[in-house]
Amino acid sequence: MIWWRAIAVAALVATTPALLAGEIPPDARRSGYSFVSPDTRAMQDDDTSNPGMLFVLDGEALWGKKVGSADKACADCHGDARSSMKGVAARYPAFEKALGRPITLDQRIKLCRANHQQASPLPYESRDILALSAFVAHQSRGFPITAGDDPQLSAFVAQGRSLFMQREGQLNLACTNCHDDNFDKHLAGSPITQAQPTGYPIYRLEWQTLGSLERRLRSCMTGVRAQAYDYGAPELVALELYLMSRARGMPMETPAVRP
């Protein structure tokens, strides 16, 4: 038992890139869950009170619904998501050969819909894309995050990391200034988390709806008075990829509930 653990630790050490100053050591990483109130945790933990589960249920219905001129449902190709989609979201953003760059789970769903279902595109942050994404990601609940392991992604992880470290906007702040250096402190009374993206799409009480990691990143950028990247922009995908690789090994929680 002990030597199994030793192997696991050795494997983690071997695959973890060297930390830059200010970065969080693997064993000190904490999900946003540990920063929220007991009430919010209880809401997430109980599927009957977690509002994100309504989107998961909607997503399940959409999974089986035939759409587009191909008249195909997701299930017609992928079968039962409970088995076929297990652990899939934990690997996203993933490298897409045809594009030569990483894409998010939402972009994968959009591509599938365009190419295989030949259906009208679902806009970013629309209820249906969030529902499908939540349903697929929910099949990874409890799975360790492995996104970024693909060696073809290393340049994009590095791009995401440099964006995370880059000061920007009129307030001239980088993600790292708050989320590596000042987590557990309070910004206007609200706790600052480590920005570990373990539960996306998340139900955010402030939004009163489910939202993607891109939405969260864009609102942080607006907060530092920077020009937010458009949904689907390569920079946002690189940031998402870096954040997921930074959370490597942490369990997925989708749908998480956050204030």
Added chain:
Amino acid sequence: MARSKVYIAVLLASVIHVANAGADELVPYEITGDGITTSLTGAPGDVARGRTLVLARTTTCILCHSGPFPETRFQGDLAPDLTGAGNRWTVSQLRLRLVDASRFNPDTIMPSYYRNKGFVRVGRNYAGNPILSAAEIEDIVAYLATLRD
């Protein structure tokens, strides 16, 4: 014909001037020791207005700082409590710390409140403008100077 060209040139110049007003023109200031001794507006700030500004979320002060503000619980703890700021700093020191705190520590998370250049990807609504106007800096400096233990 020549005359109308001149008119157009003058008109264009004035349009450009209006577009840039408040954008590219910051009041020049002189640093003496570790402060700015002269008011950016040439007049002392207004203490009451300064307090209102510090408490307004748009100035961003209390996102990071706390202080003697019993009426709000939405205060930050990323930066020192402002209580006693008037004991710790002179008016001149406070003014430069608001204008450009990065001068003292390039790694500081305190924004430079009176700077409008050298930033990355500034939002469209903010581009070319400092976070605070000269008058707002002076009001806040005047208020902070009154915070004595």
